[in-house]
Amino acid sequence: MTDLTGAHWRKSTRSGDNGGNCVEVAMNLSGVVSVRDSKDSSGPLLTFTTQAWTNFIATAKREGRAS
Incomplete structure (x- = not known):
C-alpha cells in the first residue's frame, strides 16, 4: 500500500464546486503518483510511476487539442 501520510491532494481548477x-x-x-475520487477520499486509489503519469498527462493534453 502506498504511504500518503502528509500528501497534498490537488483537484483540477476546472473541477468546480458542483x-x-x-x-x-x-x-x-x-x-x-496517486489518484482518487474526490467524492470518496477514503476509497480506492490508482497509483502510477512519475513517468507513467507524465506520459498520461502529455497524451491527454495532446488528444484534447485534437478534438
Whole structure:
C-alpha cells in the first residue's frame, strides 16, 4: 500500500464546486503518483510511476487539442 501520510491532494481548477466527476492527485515522497475520487477520499486509489503519469498527462493534453 502506498504511504500518503502528509500528501497534498490537488483537484483540477476546472473541477468546480458542483460535486461533479472529479479526481484528486497527490505525489508521495518516493515519487509515486496517486489518484482518487474526490467524492470518496477514503476509497480506492490508482497509483502510477512519475513517468507513467507524465506520459498520461502529455497524451491527454495532446488528444484534447485534437478534438
